[in-house]
Amino acid sequence: xxxxxxxxxxxxxxxxxxxxxxxxxxxxxxxxxxxxxxxxxxxxxxxxxxxxxxxxxxxxxxxxxxxxxxxxxxxxxxxxxxxxxxxxxxxxxxxxxxxxxxxxxxxxxxxxxxxxxxxxxxxxxxxxxxxxxxxxx
Amino acid sequence: xxxxxxxxxxxxxxxxxxxxxxxxxxxxxxxxxxxxxxxxxxxxxxxxxxxxxxxxxxxxxxxxxxxxxxxxxxxxxxxxxxxxxxxxxxxxxxxxxxxxxxxxxxxxxxxxxxxxxxxxxxxxxxxxxxxxxxxxxxxxxxxxxxxxxxxxxxxxxxxxxxxxxxxxxxxxxxxxxxxxxxxxxxxxxxxxxxxxxxxxxxxxxxxxxxxxxxxxxxxxxxxxxxxxxxxxxxxxxxxxxxxxxxxxxxxxxxxxxxxxxxxxxxxxxxxxxxxxxxxxxxxxxxxxxxxxxxxxxxxxxxxxxxxxxxxxxxxxxxxxxxxxxxxxxxxxxxxxxxxxxxxxxxxxxxxxxxxxxxxxxxxxxxxxxxxxxxxxxxxxxxxxxxxxxxxxxxxxxxxxxxxxxxxxxxxxxxxxxxxxxxxxxxxxxxxxxxxxxxxxxxxxxxxxxxxxxxxxxxxxxxxxxxxxxxxxxxxxx
Numbered sequence: 001x002x003x004x005x006x007x008x009x010x011x012x013x014x015x016x017x018x019x020x021x022x023x024x025x026x027x028x029x030x031x032x033x034x035x036x037x038x039x040x041x042x043x044x045x046x047x048x049x050x051x052x053x054x055x056x057x058x059x060x061x062x063x064x065x066x067x068x069x070x071x072x073x074x075x076x077x078x079x080x081x082x083x084x085x086x087x088x089x090x091x092x093x094x095x096x097x098x099x100x101x102x103x104x105x106x107x108x109x110x111x112x113x114x115x116x117x118x119x120x121x122x123x124x125x126x127x128x129x130x131x132x133x134x135x136x137x
Numbered sequence: 138x139x140x141x142x143x144x145x146x147x148x149x150x151x152x153x154x155x156x157x158x159x160x161x162x163x164x165x166x167x168x169x170x171x172x173x174x175x176x177x178x179x180x181x182x183x184x185x186x187x188x189x190x191x192x193x194x195x196x197x198x199x200x201x202x203x204x205x206x207x208x209x210x211x212x213x214x215x216x217x218x219x220x221x222x223x224x225x226x227x228x229x230x231x232x233x234x235x236x237x238x239x240x241x242x243x244x245x246x247x248x249x250x251x252x253x254x255x256x257x258x259x260x261x262x263x264x265x266x267x268x269x270x271x272x273x274x275x276x277x278x279x280x281x282x283x284x285x286x287x288x289x290x291x292x293x294x295x296x297x298x299x300x301x302x303x304x305x306x307x308x309x310x311x312x313x314x315x316x317x318x319x320x321x322x323x324x325x326x327x328x329x330x331x332x333x334x335x336x337x338x339x340x341x342x343x344x345x346x347x348x349x350x351x352x353x354x355x356x357x358x359x360x361x362x363x364x365x366x367x368x369x370x371x372x373x374x375x376x377x378x379x380x381x382x383x384x385x386x387x388x389x390x391x392x393x394x395x396x397x398x399x400x401x402x403x404x405x406x407x408x409x410x411x412x413x414x415x416x417x418x419x420x421x422x423x424x425x426x427x428x429x430x431x432x433x434x435x436x437x438x439x440x441x442x443x444x445x446x447x448x449x450x451x452x453x454x455x456x457x458x459x460x461x462x463x464x465x466x467x468x469x470x471x472x473x474x475x476x477x478x479x480x481x482x483x484x485x486x487x488x489x490x491x492x493x494x495x496x497x498x499x500x501x502x503x504x505x506x507x508x509x510x511x512x513x514x515x516x517x518x519x520x521x522x523x524x525x526x527x528x529x530x531x532x533x534x535x536x537x538x539x540x541x542x543x544x545x546x547x548x549x550x551x552x553x554x555x556x557x558x559x560x561x562x563x564x565x566x567x568x569x570x571x572x573x574x575x576x577x578x579x580x581x582x583x584x585x586x587x588x589x590x591x592x593x594x595x596x597x598x599x600x601x602x603x604x605x606x607x608x609x610x611x612x613x614x
Contacts, residue, residue: 009177009541010206037267038574057402058389065382072375073325075268099268106572107267108545109336109614111378112231115385115402116207134207136231137337137545 003031012108012135017128021056024120024129025063025083025090032064032135033078036071037107040079043097047074051090057118059090060131064113067094075099111136142181148201148597157185157400164188166199166212167531167597172589175542179205180212186400187215191408192222194472194479198531200486201593202540202585206230208403211485214534216470217409219478223397224414225406226388226421228482230463231381233421234428235372236306237509238459239520239606240436243449244365246345249609251446255343256567256610258442263341263435264333266571266614271332280327281316287426288459291433296332297440298452301433303498305459306488306506307466309429315419319376320383323420326375327427332434336571336614338579339371341439342511344518344606354522354603357504358457366606367443367454368518369435370511372463373428380424384417409480418465418480425464432459457520458507460487462537468496470532481532489523489535489600497523508600510591513539513584514568514576514613515561518606519591526598535600539587548583549574567610575613 002023006013014031018024033040047070053059063083071078078096085091114134121130143151145165150173152164164184168176180203187197187209194216203212208227217223264271275283283290288309289302302308334341346364349355360366373380391407391414392399399405407414436456444451465482472479490497490506497506506523516539527533543551554573557580561568570576594600 005544005546007544007547008205009544010204010211012545038572058386062386069322069326069379069382073322075270101266101268104268105266106574107336108578109267112382114207115389115405118402136207 002027160188165196180210183210200536209484216479223406227404232372233377234425236461239457240367260569284423288429296437311422314423318416318420323379330374342611348605377424491525512587515581521600539584543583552580570613
């Protein structure tokens with residue numbers, strides 16, 4: 001499972017698991033998209049993002065926050081994303097379709113990405129990256 | 138887990154210094170034994186974390202609806218000294234000035250029909266749910282003015298009456314607002330959402346005042362048994378979320394720069410009178426003003442719908458009060474017998490000022506500030522009054538709602554929206570929501586009983602029950 005939802009009463013807490021840092025970021029974004037809208041498809045719309053941050057947790061936080069912002073102001077429903085990371089810099093392309101109230105109204109508005117407990121770890125045994133992310137909803 | 142905590146008696150509990158390293162003050166929370174049995178360890182830890190913040194005064198406090206959040210626990214209250222204290226978005230949250238307002242109509246239950254039609258019209262008139270946009274085309278210059286003026290901007294532009302402003306906490310406007318610290322991104326998010334309800338636990342509910350507990354206070358607040366009321370719960374929408382996100386980033390750096398050691402990055406903070414602290418505070422104030430204007434505009438729409446359908450006079454639907462439950466503000470409080478100015482953070486907590494405070498409107502001053510506690514969907518909401526005891530014990534604060542006991546995903550597994558809707562309709566509560574999923578997520582069984590939370594604040598004396606309101610119909614995102 002690329003991500004699992006953990007028990008959190010007030011908000012949404014997910015654990016993301018991936019074999020590379022890029023995949024971890026992409027899966028975190030896909031997890032977020034899945035909570036935002038029940039129905040979504042890849043569509044022909046895309047947006048590119050370029051970010052830099054002092055550490056990878058901040059980079060993940062900024063990446064997800066930026067996707068929330070772009071989705072809202074451009075009225076898009078994202079379903080997928082490609083990510084590449086080089087040092088402290090991230091480049092990403094997110095894919096989606098325009099928001100349609102008849103199709104996309106079912107979902108959860110995410111208010112923000114919290115720093116609470118945000119720590120990226122690499123498992124010594126399976127070499128996978130893991131992180132827990134708390135979304136305020 | 139509660140073994141390492143100290144019960145002070147009644148419903149008061151203390152987290153002693155040393156529960157977590159570097160606590161400057163003890164923690165204190167208010168819970169009945171029944172609620173204490175369910176409290177999450179994560180929430181207690183978060184309250185202890187708050188006690189480590191610089192310049193915190195007396196206690197890190199939590200109200201009986203305490204639950205596990207991020208940064209502060211939900212239900213958390215902390216006051217900071219202006220000299221040594223800090224300001225933190227972790228003590229306010231992403232939804233700045235999420236709050237509640239209660240409107241009394243002249244309609245009485247025995248003459249109130251057409252409930253289904255009313256809910257349908259409200260749902261069509263108030264943009265509701267994920268992705269809903271305002272029909273109003275606000276210019277950037279207008280938005281900037283709104284951010285400075287708050288609810289009064291809305292009134293000046295025809296969304297309400299002058300009298301409404303007196304019945305808002307802070308008169309619906311924080312004068313510290315400075316748009317220089319509100320980013321372009323936040324402005325872009327604010328333009329299309331003014332006057333929209335949002336989703337999740339936000340709602341507009343039609344209620345009846347079912348039980349009057351304190352007749353004098355109810356009379357002062359203009360509420361009588363059998364009276365039809367409206368309650369609006371929402372906040373500062375994407376603009377507020379963006380202000381929090383933007384400043385969290387700056388304050389994270391500031392935390393390091395000022396050498397502040399914190400157990401949770403979400404508690405990122407800066408000294409109150411540092412440039413970073415002042416920038417956040419003034420942007421937060423602008424977002425709080427947006428939220429007051431937003432609730433004012435939604436109220437205007439709701440009043441118009443009721444006036445059209447029932448032929449009642451718009452001017453007869455008076456705003457009882459509007460309270461913020463996610464905000465930081467400068468207030469005067471008594472500390473060790475001295476009157477001092479403090480920066481009080483309330484995250485999922487409500488101001489509950491007692492009688493004779495100048496902040497309470499003249500008409501209510503002898504009674505104390507009205508406090509509005511929304512129930513979960515299908516359960517009672519409460520109108521309370523602030524007390525002198527709250528001034529002494531909790532910096533004039535009380536709870537803000539019921540608090541969840543089930544996560545949203547568990548609630549969706551346990552309940553079906555369509556079934557719940559039928560059950561509520563059998564109890565004559567009409568539900569109109571953007572989706573069935575949101576009804577399941579917000580199932581009454583997913584929340585603590587609001588009655589118990591209210592009973593505890595009443596027992597602790599943090600506020601006193603004035604009236605109980607029952608839902609008749611609700612629109613939800």
